[in-house]
Amino acid sequence: xxxxxxxxxxxxxxxxxxxxxxxxxxxxxxxxxxxxxxxxxxxxxxxxxxxxxxxxxxxxxxxxxxxxxxxxxxxxxxxxxxxxxxxxxxxxxxxxxxxxxxxxxxxxxxxxxxxxxxxxxxxxxxxxxxxxxxxxxxxxxxxxxxxxxxxxxxxxxxxxxxxxxxxxxxxxxxxxxxxxxxxxxxxxxxxxxxxxxxxxxxxxxxxxxxxxxxxxxxxxxxxxxxxxxxxxxxxxxxxxxxxxxxxxxxxxxxxxxxxxxxxxxxxxxxxxxxxxxxxxxxxxxxxxxxxxxxxxxxxxxxxxxxxxxxxxxxxxxxxxxxxxxxxxxxxxxxxxxxxxxxxxxxxxxxxxxxxxxxxxxxxxxxxxxxxxxxxxxxxxxxxxxxxxxxxxxxxxxxxxxxxxxxxxxxxxxxxxxxxxxxxxxxxxxxxxxxxxxxxxxxxxxxxxxxxxxxxx
Amino acid sequence: xxxxxxxxxxxxxxxxxxxxxxxxxxxxxxxxxxxxxxxxxxxxxxxxxxxxxxxxxxxxxxxxxxxxxxxxxxxxxxxxxxxxxxxxxxxxxxxxxxxxxxxxxxxxxxxxxxxxxxxxxxxxxxxxxxxxxxxxxxxxxxxxxxxxxxxxxxxxxxxxxxxxxxxxxxxxxxxxxxxxxxxxxxxxxxxxxxxxxxxxxxxxxxxxxxxxxxxxxxxxxxxxxxxxxxxxxxxxxxxxxxxxxxxxxxxxxxxxxxxxxxxxxxxxxxxxxxxxxxxxxxxxxxxxxxxxxxxxxxxxxxxxxxxxxxxxxxxxxxxxxxxxxxxxxxxxxxxxxxxxxxxxxxxxxxxxxxxxxxxxxxxxxxxxxxxxxxxxxxxxxxxxxxxxxxxxxxxxxxxxxxxxxxxxxxxxxxxxxxxxxxxxxxxxxxxxxxxxxxxxxxxxxxxxxxx
Numbered sequence: 069x070x071x072x073x074x075x076x077x078x079x080x081x082x083x084x085x086x087x088x089x090x091x092x093x094x095x096x097x098x099x100x101x102x103x104x105x106x107x108x109x110x111x112x113x114x115x116x117x118x119x120x121x122x123x124x125x126x127x128x129x130x131x132x133x134x135x136x137x138x139x140x141x142x143x144x145x146x147x148x149x150x151x152x153x154x155x156x157x158x159x160x161x162x163x164x165x166x167x168x169x170x171x172x173x174x175x176x177x178x179x180x181x182x183x184x185x186x187x188x189x190x191x192x193x194x195x196x197x198x199x200x201x202x203x204x205x206x207x208x209x210x211x212x213x214x215x216x217x218x219x220x221x222x223x224x225x226x227x228x229x230x231x232x233x234x235x236x237x238x239x240x241x242x243x244x245x246x247x248x249x250x251x252x253x254x255x256x257x258x259x260x261x262x263x264x265x266x267x268x269x270x271x272x273x274x275x276x277x278x279x280x281x282x283x284x285x286x287x288x289x290x291x292x293x294x295x296x297x298x299x300x301x302x303x304x305x306x307x308x309x310x311x312x313x314x315x316x317x318x319x320x321x322x323x324x325x326x327x328x329x330x331x332x333x334x335x336x337x338x339x340x341x342x343x344x345x346x347x348x349x350x351x352x353x354x355x356x357x358x359x360x361x362x363x364x365x366x367x368x369x370x371x372x373x374x375x376x377x378x379x380x381x382x383x384x385x386x387x388x389x390x391x392x393x394x395x396x397x398x399x400x401x402x403x404x405x406x407x408x409x410x411x412x413x414x415x416x417x418x419x420x421x422x423x424x425x426x427x428x429x430x431x432x433x434x435x436x437x438x439x440x441x442x443x444x445x446x447x448x449x450x451x452x453x454x455x456x457x458x459x460x461x462x463x464x465x466x467x468x469x470x471x472x473x474x475x476x477x478x479x480x481x482x483x484x485x486x487x488x489x490x491x492x493x494x495x496x497x498x499x500x501x502x503x504x505x506x507x508x509x510x511x512x513x514x515x516x517x518x519x520x521x522x523x524x
Numbered sequence: 525x526x527x528x529x530x531x532x533x534x535x536x537x538x539x540x541x542x543x544x545x546x547x548x549x550x551x552x553x554x555x556x557x558x559x560x561x562x563x564x565x566x567x568x569x570x571x572x573x574x575x576x577x578x579x580x581x582x583x584x585x586x587x588x589x590x591x592x593x594x595x596x597x598x599x600x601x602x603x604x605x606x607x608x609x610x611x612x613x614x615x616x617x618x619x620x621x622x623x624x625x626x627x628x629x630x631x632x633x634x635x636x637x638x639x640x641x642x643x644x645x646x647x648x649x650x651x652x653x654x655x656x657x658x659x660x661x662x663x664x665x666x667x668x669x670x671x672x673x674x675x676x677x678x679x680x681x682x683x684x685x686x687x688x689x690x691x692x693x694x695x696x697x698x699x700x701x702x703x704x705x706x707x708x709x710x711x712x713x714x715x716x717x718x719x720x721x722x723x724x725x726x727x728x729x730x731x732x733x734x735x736x737x738x739x740x741x742x743x744x745x746x747x748x749x750x751x752x753x754x755x756x757x758x759x760x761x762x763x764x765x766x767x768x769x770x771x772x773x774x775x776x777x778x779x780x781x782x783x784x785x786x787x788x789x790x791x792x793x794x795x796x797x798x799x800x801x802x803x804x805x806x807x808x809x810x811x812x813x814x815x816x817x818x819x820x821x822x823x824x825x826x827x828x829x830x831x832x833x834x835x836x837x838x839x840x841x842x843x844x845x846x847x848x849x850x851x852x853x854x855x856x857x858x859x860x861x862x863x864x865x866x867x868x869x870x871x872x873x874x875x876x877x878x879x880x881x882x883x884x885x886x887x888x889x890x891x892x893x894x895x896x897x898x899x900x901x902x903x904x905x906x907x908x909x910x911x912x913x914x915x916x917x918x919x920x921x922x923x924x925x926x927x928x929x930x931x932x933x934x935x936x937x938x939x940x941x942x943x944x945x946x947x948x949x950x951x952x953x954x955x956x957x958x959x960x961x962x963x964x965x966x967x968x969x970x971x972x973x974x975x
Contacts, residue, residue, distance in 0.1 A: 148857050213891045249700060250717025272717070276701065283704035287714075291890070307682035309710040416888065417818075 094460040094467065098437040100146055100170055102459045107167050109478045110462060112430055112488050117159035119269075119496055120176070123503030130511045138201075140177030140184045142425055143169055152177075153184040172434045175425035178203035179274075200422040205251075205268035205276055205284065208418040208426065209237045212262060216300075217409045219332050219340070224262050224435070226453055229331040234264050235448050236323050237412035240315045241266060241288060242445040248311055249284065253499045255491075256443040258456055260433025264443065265426055269499055271506055278421055285419040287311070290411050301407040303400040316403060320410045325381070328409060335363075335380035347408065348388070348401055355387055355398075429491070432459050441487040444494065457483040542607060543642050543650070545657055545734065546741075550611045559616055560764050565597040566613035567768070570634040577637070577882070582931065590641040619753070619761070620768045622746040632742065636735045643727050655726060658733050662702075665695045665720065676713040677720060684711060694723045703729050785832040788841055794831075798963035800937060800956045801898045801910060802884060803827050809894045814849035819887065819895040821859075823879055825866050830878035830957040835867045880955045881934050899924075899933040916943045 094102075117136070118125070124135035136156070143151040143166075151169070156162040166174065178200035182190050190197040211230060215222045220229040238256055245251045245268055253269040276284075290312065291300050308316060328334065335341045341363055345356045363380055388401050418424050431440045437458040443451050465482040479485050572593040576586060598613075600606045614635070621631035643651065665673075670691070677695070678688045689695070700719045706712045706728050712719040721729060754762055786794055795807045806824040810816050816824065821842075828838060842863055846855040864870045879887075881897070889896040898910060904925065911921050920943035927936035937953045945966050953959050 216891065247716070248714040250715075272701075279704050280701050280707075283700075283708040286708035287710055289888070292888070303683075305683035305685050307679050309683045310676045310679045310713055311710065312683075313679060413891065416890065 094463040096437065096458065096460050098432065098434050098459055102437075102463060103170055103172065103432065104167075105463055105466070106432060106459055107170060109466065110482065110484055111166065112479065112491070113159055113163040113166070115488065115491060115496060116428065116430070117162060118500065122269075122271075122274075123500055123507055126504075128504075128507050128511070130507050130514070134183070135179065137183055138179045138181070140180060140425075141428075142175040142177060143171035144173035144175070145169060146172055153187060155183050155185045172432075174428040174431050176428050177425045178422045202274040203422040205273040205281060206418060206424065206426050207241060207266040207268075207285075208259075208263065208415040209234065209241075209266075209412060210259075210263040210415060213413045213415070217332070226262050228452065228454065231451075231453055232323055232327045232331070233410070234453075235451070236319055236410050238264060238266075238443060238445050238448040239319045240412050241414075242448075243318075244288070244311055244315070248287075253495070253502065254445070255429065255495050256445050256448070257429045257440050258438070258443055258451070258453060259427065260431065260438050260440045260456075261436050265429075265440075267426070267429075271503070281422070282416075282420040285414060285416050288412065288414055289416065290407055291413050301404045301411070303404055303407075306399075308400075308403065312407075315411070316406065320406050324406045324410050325378075329377050329381055330375060332409075333377055334409065335377045338364075341380065344384070344405060347405055349398065359384060359387060430487075439484060439487070441484070442491050442495065444490060457487075543639070543646060543654060544607065544611055544614075545654070546611065546614050546738070549615045550608065552608055552612065554612055556760070556764075558612070559761070560768070562609050562613035563616040563620065563768055565609075566617055568597045569593045569638065570617075570631070573634055573637050574630070586637075587641045587644060590638060591645060594638070594642070616765075617768075618742060618745050619749060620765050622742045622749055628739075628742045628746070632735060632739055635738060636731055639734050640727055640731045643730060648723065651723075651726060651730075655730060658730060660698075660729070660733070662696055662698045665697050667691075669697075670695060673713060673715065673720060676715075677722075680711070680713045689722065695720050696723075696726065696729075697721075698729060702732060704732065785834065788833075788837050791833075791841065797967060798960050800953065800959040801914065801940060802896070803956055803960075804914070805898055805910065806894055810845050814845045814847075817893050817895075818862075819889060819893050821862060822866070823884060823887075823895040825863060826876055826878040827956050827960075829866060829876075831960055835864065835869065838863055838867070878955070878957050881937070881953065884956070885933050897933050897937075899928050899936040900931075904928075911940065914940065914944055916940055 120139055121136045124131045124133065136158075139155060140152070141154045141156065141162070143154060145151065151171075154165065156165065177184075179202040180187070181197060181199050181201050184198070187198040211218075211226050211234065212223050214230070214233050218230040218233065220227050226234075242254060242256065245254055245266075251268050251270045251273055253273075255267040255269065257265045257267070259265050292302065303312075307313070333340070335344070341360075345360060348356055350356050359380075362383060384405075385402055388398055418426065427440060429440050429442060432438065433440065437460060438453075438456045439459070439462070441456055462482045462484055466478065477485075479488055569590070573586070573590050576589050581589065598606070598609060600609045617631060617635075621627040643654065646654065670677075674689070681688050697718045697720055700707050700712075700714050700717055703712065703719050703721060703725070706719060706721060706725055707714065712721055712725065714720075795804055799807060803824060806816060806820050809820070810824065825838065825842070828841070833841065839860060842859065843852065843855050846859055850858075861870055866876050868876065884895070885897040885900055887896045889901060898907060902910065907925070907928065908921060911917075911924060916924065920939065924936045924939045924943075927933070927939060934953050937959070938949050941949050941953055941959060941963070945963060947966055949962060951958075953962075
């Protein structure tokens with residue numbers, strides 16, 4: 069979903085549409101009948117196929133015709149049967165299989181050295197012939213990993229009060245992938261319920277080893293907390309690494325002070341501010357007890373105009389940054405607090421190994437009925453997870469136009485249209501263009517090589 | 525690779541390093557005894573490094589320790605033969621350690637560690653000569669470019685608590701893929717896919733190269749060994765090689781040994797008396813929450829397998845807990861696969877081995893996780909409480925905390941073992957299953973003497 073749609077205001081839009089479609093209302097929900105229609109009329113097979121082929125479906129002499137068919141797909145069926153190592157020779161094979169099996173979830177795995185559905189045939193020869201050779205660099209960020217810093221919901225629930233945590237994650241990781249690591253073909257996708265997925269698709273990214281993937285994931289890792297220690301973020305150096313410094317000044321501080329401080333009411337109760345006081349390394353307790361004293365009495369006298377969270381945060385900052393206290397470890401404490409409450413928390417294991425599966429974009433989440441649509445990282449602040457099209461929305465929109473003649477792209481007259489157009493114009497087309505250039509240059513290099521060998 | 529702003533020229537040919545890259549086997553005649561003796565000497569070095577690493581020694585200590593081991597074991601009465609001993613022993617051990625994935629992995633990390641320590645001891649000129657030998661084609665950072673990123677390089681140094689670089693310091697610009705460990709630790713500035721590495725960090729770049737060359741070479745050696753050498757040499761080298769490989773890898777605890785089984789009804793008592801803290805904590809959390817996340821299920825599940833819990837009992841054990849939280853049906857669908865997988869009954873059908881201390885210490889538990897090494901991951905407060913619960917009190921707690929502060933987690937665990945059992949554990953704790961079996965031995969002898 070792109071921004072325009074959201075900026076209109078989702079409520080108005082809903083009302084407008086409801087007025088138009090008397091008698092076309094499709095009850096909310098998720099079931100195999102809905103899903104059949106979705107896979108039959110809306111799922112963008114051609115786009116997924118084009119993407120997963122990376123230009124190898126063309127006629128160029130360096131095209132690897134087996135490329136797409138060595139990719140693992142895996143299906144979760146309605147009865148929770150899990151089919152791994154599915155592979156397809158063409159778009160129509162993929163399309164037919166999806167339509168026939170009607171999976172509630174489609175996962176995408178790596179490209180293997182050999183066709184994954186024939187892996188047993190190679191197993192006898194020993195020597196690990198069946199092994200992953202290419203895989204997008206992927207990231208999975210889940211709201212449930214932020215439960216200790218959000219007070220609006222927990223677990224699998226998300227709302228507009230905590231969603232900014234995901235916006236921060238998209239901004240921080242996207243900027244670093246582009247500016248630090250030099251990647252450019254990056255797809256962000258709403259996971260359908262409580263988080264976001266990221267696919268880095270540059271050739272260079274697809275060929276990273278597990279060790280290199282782990283290195284990138286560790287580069288992003290700041291949060292070291294587990295259930296048995298208070299301090300989740302700890303900076304000991306005299307400065308922050310340039311990547312962290314940039315994230316802090318450009319994204320984290322702003323979101324913390326402008327959004328989360330207020331929306332999560334981070335200092336509003338004793339229990340909440342005690343959690344923050346716990347993060348201040350203060351051996352003689354002078355700072356924490358002074359702050360605690362202020363906050364306990366200010367309760368009654370505070371000027372009602374000023375938000376209590378803002379007031380307390382300013383007091384804490386002044387106290388720690390005044391320079392009065394020369395306690396070791398206080399220097400970075402304000403940063404540590406902001407990082408704890410805002411910095412992205414990645415599911416590390418997903419990124420570290422080539423053979424990890426990740427749900428395909430444009431799947432429908434079975435619990436929410438929402439489509440896993442792409443998110444525009446440049447306008448991720450406008451993304452509203454509660455306005456993402458649901459299966460029943462889409463079917464209603466199809467019903468309205470039911471009388472029209474059959475067209476090729478039925479999705480074009482649903483609210484999915486914007487997402488698919490965005491996928492094409494901002495991700496797929498630039499990606500395929502650079503795949504083509506890469507092929508040209510590898511072809512030219514080969515030609516050059518053979519010419520050189522002639523001249524001998 | 526070229527050096528950066530250099531009024532200084534790269535001196536390649538004049539400097540001779542004594543550190544070989546082992547690109548090809550030396551064409552030397554080797555006496556059969558030397559073949560074995562040299563290999564044993566080198567193995568002592570590698571084994572010494574391996575032991576020290578698993579005890580959590582700090583990098584500074586490691587370097588000195590490795591060099592001392594090298595000097596003690598790799599001497600040769602004839603100075604001219606030292607380098608040949610180095611090469612011969614390396615290539616013999618390649619034959620020994622090429623033959624399984626586990627052997628290769630161990631040899632690869634120990635040889636790379638050794639190379640790293642030795643490289644750091646070389647003079648700068650020799651280091652550059654070695655870089656040239658690796659033929660690293662990377663662009664150098666020019667003077668204007670250095671000025672343009674200087675501010676960032678200063679930030680990186682300061683974040684690491686090091687002094688800031690000056691115009692005299694040399695930087696190389698390499699693809700970030702070539703220096704994964706520097707990227708992982710945020711020890712370099714990265715821009716547009718390139719990492720700016722200081723001269724003192726070149727060791728990481730070179731060690732990565734060394735490792736990848738050796739890794740490929742080991743696979744080739746393995747192929748040669750299985751197709752030709754083993755058969756041709758079956759009366760001469762093969763027996764030596766086979767004896768060497770078994771002599772130095774500790775037990776992997778994948779098969780429960782002496783105390784063949786534990787049964788479900790005893791498991792709570794046994795957990796109290798003989799589980800190390802990492803497993804006891806997982807066990808208690810499971811009993812409390814009726815759930816553990818993936819990392820915890822793996823760490824505890826494989827440990828229990830090593831302890832002798834049969835597959836059927838394991839399924840019953842996990843199901844009893846999980847079904848209270850997620851229901852029996854969801855357990856059967858989502859979790860039983862993982863347990864059968866651990867026992868080699870699903871998927872690749874590998875019989876997985878229980879995690880060693882080294883593996884557990886290096887794991888990185890996240891939100892909601894309870895696995896990993898408690899001595900490393902617990903806050904001081906939580907660790908004290910946990911130790912008290914195990915019956916460790918008074919001075920013993922302080923001693924454990926001292927070890928923890930110095931990051932000697934296995935020694936901290938060893939002290940805990942000694943305090944709990946009231947007897948010494950000279951070998952130290954290297955594996956949770958070793959903790960368990962040592963504990964059981966003590967318990968049994970106590971029972972016998974009581975009876």
